[in-house]
Amino acid sequence: MNVLPGRRKSPSESSPHCAAAIGQDSHAFEPRNSPKPLVVAGVAIPDSPGLAGNSDADVVLHAITNAVSGISGVNILGAVADKLCRDRGIRDSRVYLAKALETLRQWRLTHVSVSIEAKRPQFAPHIPAMRASIARLCSLSIDEVGITATTGEGLTSFGKGLGIQALAVVTAHRKRRR
């Protein structure tokens, strides 16, 4: 085969084998007397006010959804999720994440890492259930999902207990060609 200098690579030659992307989200708490439940990573956490937002305001699933968009280049939170919420009344963030996962096409998710910053609630007792929930939603094993939580020494609004911030990094590998 003649290979000329400057020959354009085919997509399979030039595309990376794996990719990582970051996503972020934050929400303020509803007032203490709000009936809205707190849902984080698809898990209901009792004895805490919910988070403000049109949807269930699942800050961790929103961060993961944004990270998945970082892999696929197709944004879901914003216009697409707003339309689902407005037109079809879908407030369950698990649906938004599923929409984002559908855009991965040639990518297969292989790992999810989540970092939460919040003063309240206490996340430690809920982390096993949250890892299991994310694993189920992303078709991963629980070993492929990590979650840490910190108060950040109270330096930010999240560390002062006004809301919750989540960062997510997802890793994906290119699917093998059949």
Ligand SMILES: [Zn+2]
């Ligand atoms: Zn959000």
